[in-house]
Amino acid sequence: MDRVDTAAGRPNVAFLFAGQGSQKSGMGHDLYEASLAARTVFDAVEKVRPGTREQCFSGTKEELSLTKNTQPCVFAVDLACACALRERGIAPAAVAGHSLGEVAALAFAGAFDVAAATRLVQERARLMTACCDEHPGAMRAVLKLDAATVEGLAAQAREAWPVNYNSPLQTVVAGSPEACEKLDALVREAHGRSMAVAVSGAFHSPYMAAATDGLAAYLAANPPQVPSVTAWANLTGDPYADTPAQIAQTLSAQVSHPVRWVDELHGLQAAGIDTFVEVGPGHTLTGLVKRTLEGVTTYNVETPDQLEEVVQALGEA
Missing domain, CATH: 3.40.366.10 (Malonyl-Coenzyme A Acyl Carrier Protein, domain 2)
Incomplete structure (x- = not known):
């Protein structure tokens, strides 16, 4: 533009x-x-x-x-x-x-x-x-952590991917329900916050x-x-x-x-x-x-x- x-x-x-x-x-x-x-x-x-x-x-x-x-x-x-x-x-x-x-x-x-x-x-x-x-999934909004940190945590959780880079300290992750539960624990350990997103699958x-x-x-x-x-x-x-x-x-x-x-x-x-x-x-x-x-x-x-x-x-x- x-x-x-x-x-x-x-x-x-x-x-x-x-x-x-x-x-x-x-x-x-x-x-x-x-x-x-x-x-x-x-x-x-x-x-x-x-x-x-x-x-x-x-x-x-x-x-x-x-x-x-x-x-x-x-x-x-x-x-x-x-x-x-x-x-x-x-x-x-x-x-x-x-x-x-x-x-x-x-x-x-x-x-x-x-x-x-x-x-x-x-x-x-x-x-x-x-x-x-076909592929049941879930999404989590991760707060208080920068995008690079969230990318690393998602990789550790396996079968989870950053999908919405919303703001510098809010990144949404999507993946399998099991991976999202693992991500919750990883985010807590990193002193961040994760919130379930009320959607029906792993969009994006x-x-x-x-x-x-x-x-x-x-x-x-x-x-x-x-x-x-x-x-x-x-x-x-x-x-x-x-x-x-x-x-x-x-x-x-x-x-x-x-x-x-x-x-x-x-x-x-x-x-x-x-x-x-x-x-x-x-x-x-x-x-x-x-x-x-x-x-x-x-x-x-x-x-x-x-x-x-x-x-x-x-x-x-």
């Missing part, structure tokens, strides 16, 4: 799209009522996947925790929030998404229309669920290799367009390449390889981004930005009030 022009003094904005784990009942409901653009996104998703609105607005915790529901629901809320901002004149210089959020980021940037992205998310969820059934690990193969085949038949906004890739920590084939290859590989979020954030800042707006449920990514970067401004947008706050701060209605 070329450095963006800062001459006008406006904040150089990136949208960050939330990932799986941020879901909650009621998400997106108030914005659906307040924003035509958000409503248009939800209605388009609903045509492809009936019941998505109801799951977002009133689904139970148990219902929303199922990957087949989580992914399309969080995708819909992410994209609706971003489009509500664009409707009010807030346009980003770049977009990035954490894991699932990367699909929403690419859709917002024009690589897929809403219907195509919804179908892609459904296929992604189906393939990842199948991998979880080699256990997801079949999902990468399936997505590659799916995207070969349903290729993306070249984004009109610079989109950053979890796989590399750099911007996506600008050919459909390379975009498809990177996106399909993402599900079985680590999310290099720290690298993405540093790269965005080096490219001139100084304002990060998290779009979608929760504020997990906002917290990761604050723990990783200095000298930046953060917002998160999920509700009409938060939308108004960002519009007041960054642009004109």
